[in-house]
Amino acid sequence: MIKYNALINGIGTSVKTKKYYDEWSKDYDKVLNQWNYHAPKSSSKILKKFLNKNPNEILDLACGTGLFGKELKKIYPKSSIDGADISTKSLSHAKLKKVYKRLFVSDFNKNFIFKKKYNLITCIGSLTYNNNPQKLLLKVSNITKKSGFFIFSHRVDLWQKQNFDKILSDLSNKWQNIFISRKLLYLPKNKDFNNKIKIKIGLLKKI
């Protein structure tokens, strides 16, 4: 039985998080739909507005069961999309969606295993589990092609706690800030999150 109230405070170690998402994977899409999770659709609207050219190569970091991959395929049908996640069972569900070219088991808190550079990297609904956002932004920058993009969502409470504005300004030699959304509801129909926890969606361009 999945304890959903663990989500608001974080699940714990990478091992625990993997186990949690493995167990949740078969019902994840249904439950997120019930909670009115809109970050994938809102993020794809932002991409459509600022990045209307098909990016050749996309990496969906912490792709889970592929909810965002599905949206990416709708707006960029010709792109080659890879996905990565720590949860192997979520990746098997992602595979069934037939939107990803390659799927990697990968922990984004460790060194990246990716061998090539991408035109667009995405990380939606997952930064909560990252233990060092500055390091992650640097690692993502290393595998993003010049003038490529990174789109992410991040909880506003963690944004403030981590002083995320300063992290972005410290990395202004790597990333140009293209768009930061207003505060948006995250999981409006989840009783722990409802109108208390909000997110912002950011789009950065590699310098």
Ligand SMILES: C[S@@+](CC[C@H](N)C(=O)[O-])C[C@H]1O[C@@H](n2cnc3c(N)ncnc32)[C@H](O)[C@@H]1O
């Ligand atoms: C809320 S889900 C979001 C999944 C997908 N991006 C979406 O929008 O539906 C968070 C995802 O982060 C993944 N995750 C958590 N910790 C991770 C880590 N250390 N490395 C890679 N993925 C991780 C989980 O397995 C889960 O699939």
